[in-house]
Amino acid sequence: MRGYEELYVAFIYYFNIERDYFECHEVMEALWLEEGRNPIFQGLLQIAVGLYHHRNGNVSGSIKLFSQGIAKLEAQPDILHGIRLGKLVEESRVYTAKLNRLDEEPFEFYDLDIEITDPVLAGLVEEMKRNPPEKEE
Numbered sequence: 586m587r588g589y590e591e592l593y594v595a596f597i598y599y600f601n602i603e604r605d606y607f608e609c610h611e612v613m614e615a616l617w618l619e620e621g622r623n624p625i626f627q628g629l630l631q632i633a634v635g636l637y638h639h640r641n642g643n644v645s646g647s648i649k650l651f652s653q654g655i656a657k658l659e660a661q662p663d664i665l666h667g668i669r670l671g672k673l674v675e676e677s678r679v680y681t682a683k684l685n686r687l688d689e690e691p692f693e694f695y696d697l698d699i700e701i702t703d704p705v706l707a708g709l710v711e712e713m714k715r716n717p718p719e720k721e722e
Contacts (some may be wrong), residue, residue: 589667591718594615596629597668597699597706598713604696606637608701625665628657632677632697640694640718644684651681667703 595612599605613630617668620626630652638647663671676697683692701707 589709592619593626593666594681594706594709594713595702595718596633600633600697600699601701602714603717606640607655609633610637611720615642624657625661625670628654628661630654631657632673634679636694636697639684640682641647644687645702646651648681649685651668651677651684654671655681664702667701667706669700669702672700673697 594616596609596616598614599608610630612627613633617623617626617630625704630651635647635649635651635654638644638650648722658670658674658677661670662676663669680697685688694697701710
């Protein structure tokens with residue numbers, strides 16, 4: 586996938602740059618519907634929503650969404666759609682394990698990063714950083 590949908594680039598931008606996981610959900614849901622409900626896009630959306638829920642104190646919701654996202658993404662190739670998907674899945678597994686032990690071993694919310702492997706996608710995200718999209722109201 587060398588030509589990237591603007592919504593996909595926006596998802597990476599909101600995930601890695603803005604850390605706005607609600608907006609990640611908004612743009613990825615639109616792309617997911619547009620692309621025929623692709624389970625890979627749904628899995629990415631669920632990882633973002635897992636972070637959103639944890640940031641907002643909904644631990645059980647976070648565990649549920651992380652688990653659903655991991656289930657959709659774990660059988661995919663390590664590198665897909667210009668990102669290192671395997672690394673995101675592994676980091677999401679670690680996050681979920683920590684969430685499951687939160688009562689015994691509390692930890693502060695932290696962000697995950699999506700590692701971009703395609704220079705074309707990296708350039709598009711950088712361009713979006715210079716000219717941020719307007720959020721839907």
